[in-house]
Amino acid sequence: MALANVVIVGAGFAGHTAALYLGDELGKKHKVTVVNKYDYFGYVPSWVWVGVGTMDPGKTTFPLAPVYRRKNVDFVHGVATEVHPDENYVLAEPLDETGPVRLDYDYLIIATGPKLDFGATPGLGPQAGYTYSICTRDHAIQSRDAYLELVSRLEKGESQTIVVGTGHPAATCQGAAFEYITNIHKDLLRRKLRDKVELIWLSNEHEVGDFGVRGIQVRRKGGIETSEEFIGALFDEYGITWFVQRGVQRVEPGVIHWEDFEGNYGTTEFDFAMLVPKFSGISLKYIGADGQDASEGVVNQAGFVLVDATYGLDYETLTRSPEAWPGRYQNRNYPNIFAAGIAFAPPGPISKPHVTPNGTSITAAPPRTGMVSGIIGRLVAKNVAQMITKGRMTHHERMTDMPAACIASMGDSLWDGSAATIVMYPVVPDPIRFPNEEGRDLFVAHMEMGLSGAWMKRMLHTTFMYKLKARPGWKIIPE
Amino acid sequence: MQFTDRDRFWMRNKPFQFVRFVALNLKILKAVNRSKRA
Numbered sequence: 001m002a003l004a005n006v007v008i009v010g011a012g013f014a015g016h017t018a019a020l021y022l023g024d025e026l027g028k029k030h031k032v033t034v035v036n037k038y039d040y041f042g043y044v045p046s047w048v049w050v051g052v053g054t055m056d057p058g059k060t061t062f063p064l065a066p067v068y069r070r071k072n073v074d075f076v077h078g079v080a081t082e083v084h085p086d087e088n089y090v091l092a093e094p095l096d097e098t099g100p101v102r103l104d105y106d107y108l109i110i111a112t113g114p115k116l117d118f119g120a121t122p123g124l125g126p127q128a129g130y131t132y133s134i135c136t137r138d139h140a141i142q143s144r145d146a147y148l149e150l151v152s153r154l155e156k157g158e159s160q161t162i163v164v165g166t167g168h169p170a171a172t173c174q175g176a177a178f179e180y181i182t183n184i185h186k187d188l189l190r191r192k193l194r195d196k197v198e199l200i201w202l203s204n205e206h207e208v209g210d211f212g213v214r215g216i217q218v219r220r221k222g223g224i225e226t227s228e229e230f231i232g233a234l235f236d237e238y239g240i241t242w243f244v245q246r247g248v249q250r251v252e253p254g255v256i257h258w259e260d261f262e263g264n265y266g267t268t269e270f271d272f273a274m275l276v277p278k279f280s281g282i283s284l285k286y287i288g289a290d291g292q293d294a295s296e297g298v299v300n301q302a303g304f305v306l307v308d309a310t311y312g313l314d315y316e317t318l319t320r321s322p323e324a325w326p327g328r329y330q331n332r333n334y335p336n337i338f339a340a341g342i343a344f345a346p347p348g349p350i351s352k353p354h355v356t357p358n359g360t361s362i363t364a365a366p367p368r369t370g371m372v373s374g375i376i377g378r379l380v381a382k383n384v385a386q387m388i389t390k391g392r393m394t395h396h397e398r399m400t401d402m403p404a405a406c407i408a409s410m411g412d413s414l415w416d417g418s419a420a421t422i423v424m425y426p427v428v429p430d431p432i433r434f435p436n437e438e439g440r441d442l443f444v445a446h447m448e449m450g451l452s453g454a455w456m457k458r459m460l461h462t463t464f465m466y467k468l469k470a471r472p473g474w475k476i477i478p479e
Numbered sequence: 480m481q482f483t484d485r486d487r488f489w490m491r492n493k494p495f496q497f498v499r500f501v502a503l504n505l506k507i508l509k510a511v512n513r514s515k516r517a
Contacts, residue, residue, distance in 0.1 A: 229480040237482050403510035418490060421503055425510045444510045449482075450490035452499035478511045 004030040004388045007090050007105040009080045009284075011036035011064055013044070013370060014341025015111030017377030017479060018384075020470050023071030025385040033074040033103055035092045039064055041468055045370060046461050047140040048179045051274070052187045053148055054412050057137055067470050076101060083108065085298055085334045086289035107384045110305050111340040111377060114279035117168070123251030124167045124277055130253050131167060131273040134180055143274055147184070150272045154193045160271040163256060165202035167275030169247025172365035174203055174211045177276050178231070179408040185238045186411035186418075194239075201235060201242035202256065202268055202275075204362050206352050208232050208244050211406070212364035213350050216424050217438040218445045224438075227422070230447050234420065238410075243268070245354070247362035248275060263357035279342060279365065281305070297333035305339035307331055309347040318348045319439075322400035322430040328393065329380050338380045341373035346399075350428050371404050372427060374479030400430040403444065409457045419453025422446070 006022055008015050011034050022032045040061040049055035068075045078094035078101075090103045116135050118125030126132050132143040150160055164181035166174060181201055188194040201208070209215050209227030216227040235242045245261040256268045256275075281303020288294035299305050310324035318324055324347045331337040339345075346366045353363040368376075375397065383393035403425040411417040423446040429439025436442065467477040482490075489495050 225480065233480040233482055403507075403513060405507045405510065416491070423503075423506050423510050425513050441513060444506070444513055446503075446506050448499065448503075450499055451493065451496040452503055455496075455500050456503055478508075 004106045005104055006030065006032045006107045006109065006384055006388075007103045008032070008034045008109045008111060009090065010111035010113055010341070010343065011038070011041060012111065012113045012341060013373035014113075014343070014377035014380075015109065016041050016064070016468060017374045018109050018111060018340055018381040019068065019073050020071055020468070020474070021378055021381035022385060023068070023073040024475070025381070026072075026388065028072050030388060031074065032072070033076060034064070034068060035076045035078060035080045035090065035103065036064065037077075037079045037095070039077045041067075042137050043461065043465055043468075044176075047134045047137060048176065048183050048409070049412050050137065050140040051134040051143040051147065051180055052183045053144045054183070054187065057141055061137060062465065062469055067468075071470055076103070080112075080284060082285045082287055083110075083298070084287050084289075085294055085337060088336070106336060107387065108337045109340055109380055109384065110284075110337065110343045112282040112284070112343050114342045115282050115303065117278040117280040120278045120280075121168045121248055121250060124248070124275060130251050131275045133277065134176065134274060135173075135276065146272060151191065151193065154188075154191075154196045157196075159196045159198075161198045161200065161269060163200045163202050163268055163270040163273040163275070165275055166204045166364075167248045167251070168278035169204050169249075169259070169360055169362040170365050171204055171276050171278050172212045172367050173276045173279070173369065174205055174364060175367065175406050175408060177203070177274065178211070180274055181240060182234075182238065182408060182410040182420075183412075185240065190411070199238070199240045200268060200270075201240055201244075202246055202248070202258070203242075203244050204247050205244045205364050206354065208235065208242050210244075210351050210364060212367045213404075213424070213427060214352065214429060216422055216445055216447060217440065217442070218447050219442050225447070227447060230420075234449065245362065247356075247360060251275075259356060259358065259360055259362070261354055261356060261362060263360075281343060281345075298331060298337065300345045302345070304345035305331060305337070305343050306333075307339055307344045309345070311345070311347050313347060315348060315353050319429070320431060322398065322428065322432060325398040325400050325428055327396040327398045328383060329376055330383075338384065340376045340380045342368045344368070344376070366399075366428070368399075370406075371479060372399065372402055375402055378479055399428040400426045402427050407453055407457045407460065409454055411454065412458070414455060414458060416451070417454030418449060418451055419457050420447065420449045421453040421456055
């Protein structure tokens with residue numbers, strides 16, 4: 001069998017999971033190369049704890065190179081800049097400034113994660129704006145420093161306003177923002193400063209508790225309880241003021257400007273704000289054999305990789321078409337290019353879209369992080385390994401087939417912490433297999449809050465760090 | 480919906496929460512097994 005080259009761009013949940021499975025299955029017989037701009041893996045779900053100063057950032061990362069050495073995976077610490085899909089190679093710029101390297105591939109997996117598009121909202125973000133983010137480790141550290149500075153002002157007797165939520169009408173990742181605001185609440189309680197702070201939730205969700213997945217419904221006491229009721233009650237319990245159906249338009253020092261579903265414009269003042277930006281695809285150049293731009297055949301306008309989904313359906317049709325969601329994450333024009341995690345272009349939103357009378361679309365984008373990213377990373381890796389060893393691939397899993405568990409902690413204490421645990425199946429409702437109003441399996445769907453969730457969250461941190469370091473038995477732990 | 484004193488008591492009750500911890504693990508494994516895990 002001829003030596004095959006597989007190149008993976010990105011080493012987040014999707015790319016790193018794919019690298020581990022490919023290294024494991026292809027071993028020394030073939031060549032697997034990962035290009036990543038960071039030389040460490042970052043366990044994103046724990047950055048909410050970094051952002052309030054309750055976890056050391058070092059506990060959320062580990063170096064990639066030693067793991068890849070054990071798994072026979074080559075590692076380029078650098079940035080991929082160009083993809084030449086007709087000639088099957090990637091150009092990467094190593095960060096040690098040794099000059100660009102050409103990585104030829106038989107199969108390419110694009111798992112870059114998102115570009116944090118702070119520029120889409122003027123005044124947003126920690127670099128050129130007035131808000132903070134917890135989307136990268138460094139952003140979480142910056143948030144922590146700003147938050148602790150605010151705490152010192154509170155200790156001097158000042159009152160402050162903290163706003164957490166989404167920073168663009170099409171933002172996603174409401175779950176992470178939700179977890180951040182509940183951790184701030186818990187930390188302020190611990191410091192006996194909670195009464196000096198007004199905590200505000202500001203989001204583009206259709207309803208509170210929507211989380212970009214059209215909410216969750218569970219059976220309880222003979223009826224149906226919704227995440228809208230559950231999260232609304234939780235915010236009330238914690239004294240968090242919440243506003244949804246608002247798309248942030250721009251941020252000025254201390255003032256967030258937004259537009260709501262009815263087309264009204266308004267402002268929210270803040271002393272500290274953490275707003276999740278819009279996600280776009282990473283700015284890779286796709287260059288054809290003729291030297292011209294070939295991106296049209298690979299990515300959509302937002303830079304996400306087009307895969308085996310049915311694009312262009314209206315929302316109502318999409319909600320009735322589970323088969324429109326991709327199953328192999330394979331580009332149709334270049335079948336040796338796959339995408340995993342946030343990098344793939346979904347066929348549309350899961351949450352109900354909304355356009356204001358002013359023509360602004362305020363629609364939560366579908367989340368494709370964490371568990372979903374890991375599952376897709378494994379699936380793509382297994383298919384690529386099969387193509388190389390058997391010449392065909394058999395693995396197939398749509399987001400209408402995938403489960404997701406979301407554990408939103410409120411503090412990291414194993415003694416008096418708490419967490420909301422939410423389990424759903426499938427992530428994207430499938431009204432054909434589950435012909436109820438929710439389109440989900442109500443025997444699996446679950447929501448509860450309590451100390452057990454805090455234990456779950458800590459257990460997941462420990463077991464995932466173990467798994468992703470490829471320690472013995474790592475494959476037994478599900479993504 | 481709103482949380483009652485009874486809810487708050489059980490959310491913090493450690494023996495009960497240990498049982499819930501085991502149940503939640505089983506719940507998540509059930510969800511994983513329902514999927515294709517191709």
